[in-house]
Amino acid sequence: MSTDKLSVDFLDPAACRFTVSDNGFLLLTLAGENRGRVLLRRCYPFVYEDEYISVHDLEDKEIGILRDLKELDGDGRKLAEHHLTERYYCPTVSSVKSIKERMGNFYFETVIDGIDKNFTVKDISRNMRLRPDDSLLIFDADGNRYNIPGYSKIDRKSKRLLEPYLY
Amino acid sequence: MELLDKILIKLHIRKPHPHGRDARTLPPPVAEALAGEGLDTSSLITFFKSDMVAFDRFGDVYVMLDEKGLYLAEFEETVGPRPKKKHGGDKHGPAYKPKLRQLIAVPLEDADELFTEKNLATGRLTYRKGEEYYNLCWFSLSCLAEADRFRKIFTAVKEGEPYGLYLDEREKKTCPKCGMPLPPGxxxxxxxxxxxxxxxxxxxxxxxxxxxxxxxxxxxxxxxxxxxxxxxxxxxxxxxxxxxxxxxxxxxxxxxxxxxxxxxxxxxxxxxxxxxxxxxxxxxxxxxxxxxxxxxxxxxxxxxxxxxxxxxxxxxxxxxxxxxxxxxxxxxxxxxxxxxxxxxxxxxxxxxxxLKTSVKLTLMIISAAAIIVVLYPVFNRIFRRLHHKVWVQNSRLTSKASDNINGHRIIKAFSKEQEEYDEFGDISDKLMNTEIKAANMEATTFPLLSVILYALGAAVLGYGGVLSIKYHELTIGQLLTFVVYLQMLQEPIEFLTWISxxxxxxxxxxxxxxxxxxxxxxVKDVENPTVLEEFRGEIDMNGVQFEYEPARPIIRNLSLHVNAGEMLGIVGKTGAGKTTISNLIARLYDPQEGTVKIDGVDVKQLASKQLRQNIGIVSQDIFLFMGTIADNIRYARPDASEEEVIAAAKAAAAHDFITKLPDGYETRVGSGGRRLSGGERQRISIARTIIQNPKILILDEATAAMDTETERSIQNSLTALKKGRTTIAIAHRLSTLRDADKLAVIEEGRCIEFGTYRELMEKQGEYYKLFKLQEEALAFIGEDESAEDTDSKEGPDEHEHR
The missing domain is CATH 1.20.1560.10 (ABC transporter type 1, transmembrane domain)
Incomplete structure (x- = not known):
């Protein structure tokens, strides 16, 4: 089978109308049909934040995929973007104060939004990922993830503490 | 009272608490702040502390529940260093004075249902009233388990069900000494x-x-x-x-x-x-x-x-x-x-x-040693970091090589040798550069350190020479002894700086x-477990609820009954919870709610040895231990005779292929042993179960990975195995369940249909749909299942009339 036969039936952006309920939940009307509360998921959360957006209903069944949020009308796009920001929120670490190892666990003391935040990382070499866009992702023992958007620009002390554990 | 609490904590004994016991663990300053707003925390049923005040902001929020409603207390963020805990006192210390920002109350009648939602790095509790959804609170994933436990208690309170179990669950998951939540597992x-x-x-x-x-x-x-x-x-x-x-x-x-x-x-x-x-x-x-x-x-x-x-x-x-x-x-x-x-x-x-020989010179040497003590840890840290980098790059290279070797067939099939070579080259290049950097660092640092040390030695010798020649405070022998001692000190000091x-x-x-x-x-035995005189194999599951991780229930309120000697077929989609049911029957896990009974006794009360001896599992994950085929067959009963081993292999249709192997039953299998095909391995595992002679047999997709021909030959072995036993058969292929007395259709952890084959076909529900779908699929790929279908339509009736 040649690859040009592989295609996805994307949702028609003109048929999608995103609104928000009084309580802040994202709602979808698709081709005039009210689909109620919906959840959006990024198919490529790192590379294409606003493209290939999978739309799910409350039963978590996929309604369809949006090719690009830019194709939505202004309000709908803003609402969808806000919903994705909420769903994909990842705390940004501004500095690392210390990393201490104990029993194979690494105890991080960091600063996030000006607040001291401590967390524990297991198997540190696997749970810290330096990405090609210079961001550093850290996954803690509870499944939380933390981001350092510009690793090369972080303060020297933080870099000195983090560097030994990076691939 | 406090003394008693302390003694119980010291002895690691959990004290039984009355109703509202969770409220006792609410930090006193928080309780005081809430009391100031008129909230009586003594009547709280439970609470949990969330760590986020909004989806993108950390802060302290206490989410509470009593019989009247839900409460949300948001506090000012605690900024600055955490006060030190002293003498086992309140861990929040006297400096912890939370300032209540807002208190929100939701009457119980305004919340019909509570939901735990999980996002990428956060979660939230939402509630529904009628058709409308409302946000209750946000939290990081560290609070997910606590939030879900809170949701369960809310549901129990709402439905008038007992909720003590969940409070116990919380106690088990906190350290009896410091009260902090224990990490998962x-x-x-x-x-x-x-x-x-x-x-x-x-x-x-x-x-x-x-x-x-x-x-x-x-x-x-x-x-x-x-x-x-x-x-x-x-x-x-x-x-x-x-x-x-x-x-x-x-x-x-x-x-x-x-x-x-x-x-x-x-x-x-x-x-x-x-x-x-x-x-x-x-x-x-x-x-x-x-x-x-x-x-x-x-x-x-x-x-x-x-x-x-x-x-x-x-x-x-x-x-x-x-x-x-x-x-x-x-x-x-x-x-x-x-x-x-x-x-x-x-x-x-x-x-x-x-010191006894010369105080002055000793003090000078001690000062020199102090320089070593300061310098060494610094260089040690640098080298440790460099060596760790080399280690990490090395691991990456090893992983890449292992990946490549394991996936060599796929690499060749997709003609990706060059890409793999280039990727390996990149990693290798990075490793080489890191190694060069480390080697260069070592090559320059150690001579530099040696120069410093020699300079110190020369200084000691010079100063000692002055003391010896000018002031006659030292003899030549004493001076040279000092030099020897200086050299003797170097190694132990170096060693003591990094031994830590x-x-x-x-x-x-x-x-x-x-x-x-x-x-x-x-999962452990109770103190005096029940030992059944006769293990018959009647299974009864009642209201079973189970989850491997918080907020992701796998089995939901499941009830099933299988009489001794009967066969129950379990069908359902992948991930429906079928294997979990068999795990619960074998008591590999304990359900969070409900009971699993065998012969009328809760499996938690049964002696696990007797239980496991009487439950045989044949699954698609076949594991053969290192040893001979005979060793593997008699794994469950090492005293089985050679004759019994052969009889079991014959019953499992394994004897023929075993005798054709050059070493027969003494063929070594498992890691490093002879490679057997999937069908052969499965037949050995069936023989192993036959020799175990269990009263309950669990067949978990036993033939799922086999081709049709092998599957049919194994089905014959399984038919022999099922005789006289209670059988739980899990299968995707419905035709393999044609002998089942009862069938259960599982969907998302619930039993949505239960009955005989005829009842389910007449009902034309989910089972019927699955059956028709499979029939069409088999017809499409040209598999001749018509004979089996006829069997399956008639088979269960015969059971019904028996």
Whole structure:
């Protein structure tokens, strides 16, 4: 089978109308049909934040995929973007104060939004990922993830503490 | 009352609490702040502390529940260093004065249902009233388990059901000592499993051999003391009393003095070596014995632990505990521990002797040593970082190579050799650069350090020379002895500056070992378990609720009944929870709610040995242990005779292929043994179950990975196996369930249909749909199942009429 036969039936952006309920939940009307509360998921959360957006209903069944949020009308796009920001929120670490190892666990003391935040990382070499866009992702023992958007620009002390554990 | 609480905590006994007991753990300042707003926290049923005030902002929020409603108390963020805990007092300390920002109340009648939602790095509780959804609170994933427990209690309160079980669950998941939540899958608090207690326990491994340990320490001490005396003879005495006497000694006296020096030196050297040989000989015999005990303890603990424990631990990390961690301890005590004593004695002894000879010069040497003490840790840190980088790059290279070797067929099939080569080259390049950097650093730093040390030595010699020549405070022999002592000090000081890291690694290894030996299995026998006189195999599951991880229920309120000797077929989509049902029956896990009974007795009350002996599992994950085919077949019953092994293999249709193997039943299989096909391995596992002769047989997709022909031949073996046993058969292929007396259709952990084949077909529900879908699929791929279909339509009726 040649690859040009592989295609996805994307949702028609003109048929999608995103609104928000009084309580802040994202709602979808698709081709005039009210689909109620919906959840959006990024198919490529790192590379294409606003493209290939999978739309799910409350039963978590996929309604369809949006090719690009830019194709939505202004309000709908803003609402969808806000919903994705909420769903994909990842705390940004501004500095690392210390990393201490104990029993194979690494105890991080960091600063996030000006607040001291401590967390524990297991198997540190696997749970810290330096990405090609210079961001550093850290996954803690509870499944939380933390981001350092510009690793090369972080303060020297933080870099000195983090560097030994990076691939 | 408080004293009683303290005693119970000290004894690690959980105190039974009355209704509203969760409220007791609410920090007093928080309770006070809430009381100020008119909220009576003494009547709270439960609460949890969320760590986020909005989806993108951390802060303290207490989410509470009582019989009237839900409450949300948001506090000002606690900024600044956390106050230190003193003398076991309130961990929030006197400085913790939370300022209530807002208190929101939601009457119970305004919330019909509560939901736990999970996002990328956060979660939230939402509630529904009628068709409308409302946001209750946000939290990080660290609070997910607590939030979901809160949701369950809310649901129970709403429905008037008992909720004590969930409160107990919370207590089990918090440390009885500090009250902090335990990490998932752990029963030992990382905070309270203190370093001091670990050290005491580590040394307790040597308590059985304390006599030999004392002998070793004695030998090391004597040998070290002699080493300090040697320069006094070899240098001071030799120079001052033999070589540099300015002709005051005659030839005979000089020769006699020289001979005395030489003989004394030889005797001291021999004595040192003898003591060294003594302690090394005893240590070499003692340590393997201690390490053997440690390994045995870990392995025993691992056998005792329940399946749940293994889901939280990677096999690699567990293997490391048996091998690497115990070896870490071994090498520390072989190489590190004796040298600590030697170093300490050398440093103390040498400094004492030097002080006695010349205080000035000693103080100068101590200042020089201080420079070493400061410099070494700095360079150590740099090198450690560099070596870690090399290690990480090396691991990456190894992983890439292993990936490549394991996936070589796919690589060739997709013609990706060049890309793989390039990727390997990139990683290899990075490793090379890191190694070059480390080597360059070492090549430049060590000579620099040596220069510093030589400069210090020269300074000592120069200053000593001035003291000796100008002020006559020192003899030449004493000065040279100082130089020797200076050299003697260098190594122990270096060693003592980095031994702390080695020691820390050893203690960490010990802590990891204790974590395993201290972990209590989730599934364990009650004190006096029931032993059934006759194990019949009647199964009854009632209201069973189960989840592997918080907020992701796998089994939801499931009830099933299977009479002894009957066969129950379980069908459903992948991930519906079918295998979990079999795991619960075999009590590999305990349900969070509901009961699983066998012959009318809750499996939790049954002796696990009797239970497991009477439950046989044949799954698609076939594991053959290292050993012969015969060893594997008689795994469940090692006393089975050769004849029984052959009979079981015949019943499992395995005998034919086994006899065709050159080594027959003595063919070695498992890791490093002969490779067998999937069908052959499965037939051995069926033979293993036949020899076990269980009353309950679980067939979990036993033939799912087989081709049709192999599947049919194995089905015959399974039919033989099922006779006279209660059988739970899980299968995707509905035709394999044609003999089932009852069928259950499972969807998202619920039993949505239950009945005989005919009942379900007449109902034209989910089973009917699945059956038709499969029929069409089989017709499409051209599989002839018509004969089986006819069987399946008739089969169950015969059972019904029996």
């Amino acid at each position: 752990k029963t030992v608090c990382p905070k309270c499993g203190g370093r001091r207690s670990t050290v005491t326990r580590l040394f307790s491994f040597f308590s059985e051999v304390r006599g030999k340990t004392a002998f070793i320490i004695g030998c090391i001490l004597v040998s070290s003391v002699i080493s300090i005396i040697i320069p006094q003879i070899s240098t001071r005495k030799l120079y001052d009393e033999v070589l540099n006497t300015n002709g005051t000694l005659g030839y005979d006296d000089a020769l006699k003095a020289l001979l005395t020096v030489v003989l004394t030196l030889a005797a001291l050297k021999i004595a040192t070596q003898l003591f060294n040989i003594f302690y090394q000989y005893v240590l070499a015999g003692l340590l393997p014995h201690v390490i053997y005990g440690i390994k045995l303890k870990i392995f025993k603990a691992m056998q005792r632990l329940s399946v749940g424990f293994y889901t939280y631990k990677q096999t690699g990390s567990l293997m490391e505990r048996v091998t690497r961690d115990s070896n870490n301890i071994y090498w520390f005590f072989v190489d590190g521990f004796p040298y600590i004593i030697v170093s300490l004695v050398t440093v103390i002894g040498v400094v004492a002797v030097m 890291n080695w020691w820390a690694r050893c203690v960490d290894s010990a802590q990891r070992i204790f974590e395993i030996t201290d972990t209590e299995p989730d």
